[in-house]
Amino acid sequence: MPTPPIVVMGVSGCGKSTVGAALAAALHVDFEDGDDLHPPSNVAKMAAGQPLDDADRAPWLDAVGTWLGEHRSGGVIACSALKRTYRDVLRAHATDAAFLYLDCDADLIEQRVSHRPGHFMPASLVASQLATLEPLQADEAGAAISGNLPVDAIVGCFLTALDDVVLKKRAAGAEPNARPSP
Numbered sequence: 001m002p003t004p005p006i007v008v009m010g011v012s013g014c015g016k017s018t019v020g021a022a023l024a025a026a027l028h029v030d031f032e033d034g035d036d037l038h039p040p041s042n043v044a045k046m047a048a049g050q051p052l053d054d055a056d057r058a059p060w061l062d063a064v065g066t067w068l069g070e071h072r073s074g075g076v077i078a079c080s081a082l083k084r085t086y087r088d089v090l091r092a093h094a095t096d097a098a099f100l101y102l103d104c105d106a107d108l109i110e111q112r113v114s115h116r117p118g119h120f121m122p123a124s125l126v127a128s129q130l131a132t133l134e135p136l137q138a139d140e141a142g143a144a145i146s147g148n149l150p151v152d153a154i155v156g157c158f159l160t161a162l163d164d165v166v167l168k169k170r171a172a173g174a175e176p177n178a179r180p181s182p
Contacts, residue, residue, distance in 0.1 A: 065093030
């Protein structure tokens with residue numbers, strides 16, 4: 001089956017970039033780290049320890065959505081996609097997008113972020129991301145998988161879940177693009 005565009009989502013430090021790159025390699029599709037699409041003003045704000053608001057995120061989400069729309073036949077992007085409304089913006093660009101939500105323990109996330117060299121996101125902002133987070137809902141195409149698992153296990157679990165999502169949408173009569181839309 002063709003691969004839909006995939007968003008690896010979750011709070012900073014959950015492993016989005018690492019898992020996203022591994023998933024893209026397993027699928028033989030392009031990978032993009034959504035952090036690289038942030039405008040300089042967002043990077044500066046986060047580096048200063050200030051959380052982004054919805055207005056700050058809007059141009060970034062559009063850039064991520066544009067990337068997804070350009071990868072309708074397969075691609076993986078790491079993007080926090082913390083709220084359903086953010087995921088709705090992404091789906092407006094790529095209706096068939098699927099999501100891999102990396103669900104991690106808050107202590108593990110803070111430990112990872114505090115030991116991550118050279119990244120603009122300080123550990124002090126983890127709490128604001130956790131407060132903003134709205135996990136995937138039952139009607140959203142994708143799966144929640146523990147970010148505490150080894151990367152290969154996460155990728156394997158998601159690929160199995162992705163096939164289930166595609167088959168479920170196909171059985172429901174959804175019109176496919178690359179894969180059925182959520």
